[in-house]
Amino acid sequence: MRAFLPTGDPAQPVVIAEVPEPTPRPDEVLVRVEAFSVNRGETFKLEAPVRGERPGKDVAGLVVQPAADGTGPAGFARVVGHPMGGGWAEFAAVPTSALAVLPDSVGAVRGAALPLAGLTALRLLRAAGPVLGRRVLLTGASGGVGHYVTELAAAAGAEVTAVTRDAERGARLAELGAARVVHDLSDAHGPYDIVLESTGGEALAGALARLARRGLLIWFGQAGRRAATLDFFDFFNGPESAVIRHFHYLDADTTIGHDLATLVHLTAQGRLHPEIGRVADWAHTATALTDLRDRRIRGKAVLTLS
Template sequence: MRRLIPTGDPASPVAFDEVPQPVPEPDEALVKVEAFAPNRGETFLLEHPRPGLLPGKDVAGLVVQAAADGSGPAIGARVVGHPPQGGWAEYAAVPTHSLAVLPDGVDRVRAAALPLAGITALRLLRTAGSLVGRRVLLTGASGGVGHFVTELAVAGGAELTAVTATPERGARLAELGARVVHEVAAARGPFDVVLESIGGPDLHAALLKVRPGGLLVWFGQAGRAPVTLDFFQLLGGPERVTIQHFHYAGAPYGPDLTALVSLVEQGRLHPEIGRTAPWEETADTLIDLRERRIRGKAVLLVGGTRPAAEARRSTAARIPGGAR
């Protein structure tokens, strides 16, 4: 089978290789991958790939071999999965606890866009607690996680301010009900909860926007600059603020994937797909994703260009209520 492997070359970060099909463990299903979605964090790993790195954590496809232990979906089931690695390939072995069956109304493109970003958003909002009537600040909001957090938080009753680099990247979030600004300093606080994902000086600026006794959840460092906090500068800011570190990881992922798929099927969650392309274009897509030239998620299709009907469904899925 064909698999994409790291090259270590920033100008062309992956290349195809011919390898044997994976042999599933007893609690794993073999999935014929039809679509996968790279994440920006994976583009950073590809800059200096560790030995044995097999990228790919967000996949959608078809079960062609059920798990030997009897767990999980049967042969022929359409699924979305979140394997530990190895998803950028024609076949992937996925633990059954990290699979969810897709209903007919959810296509492979939207499904592939769900796992890492969607699970992160769900678990991040659970960490923040009830948001009904609360003021929330979200930094680094224009990626996949930011889109899902915005849609779910606003639907849950939050008054959300989203920080994006440009008006174009914030337009979709404004449609979802967020107040959009383009730097943390422009956000009108104080906020009950701050969800911070840029790092560098932005974390300190965001911390000053929290109300006394409020919460800042630090869940990323997309700006790639380390954070430096000056205790004496903070003395003039809000008191008794809690800073909580957050990382989404921890199987099982199946229940959260099932919840996300259900929200999509019900029309309550609309993955933003900034690009859909055949997987032969993965290297270029990874570069554009790394350089923030793609808004929302990118989805690569394994085995050829998508049918026209699926293209129409994917485009319509970007906007609640369908295409316009």
């Protein structure tokens, strides 16, 4: 079968090659991939690829071989899955615990846009706790995660302030429910009950300064790729006794499959709208990766297999 392999070259991060078809473990299904999405974090990992690993975590397609242990969907079921690798290919082996069935109303393109970004947003808001009536500040809001967080948090009753440098992307975040959109962190005045920070560098200290006393800051990314420095005494200027929590989307009490099913259900009901900035044939995967890395794509990029 054909699959994308990493090159280590930032200008051409992947190339297509012939590789053996995966052999599923007893608790895995074999999926014929119809669409997959790429994530900005994956572009960073491709700069220093691990020998033998194949990239790809977000896939949608058709089950062509059910799991040998009898778990998961039957053959020919349409599914969305989140394997830990190998998804940018014609076929992917996906654990049954990381699958959800797609209804007819949710196509493969929208399904493929859900997993990593949607799981991160859903679990991030669970970590934040009840948000009804709470003031929430979201940095780095114009990516795939940011759109999902904005829509889910606003629907749950939060007053969301989204930070994005792009006016067009800001207008879309307002449509999804953001109460305020600012183009620089300095324009977000606060104080905020909850801060969801994904930029790192100087932005972390700036976001912390806008947190309310005993508030919660969840640090879920470092998209700016710059280390952050905090001063202990800054807490006394406003966010006294605040909590800073590190977040990783795989550290959860529910299975990936359970939460994927929730995301699919919300999408099917028109309560969640995957923000897809580009859909292209998978031959253009390398270009999509470099454009996503350089912030030329709003939301998600999805590649389709003919």
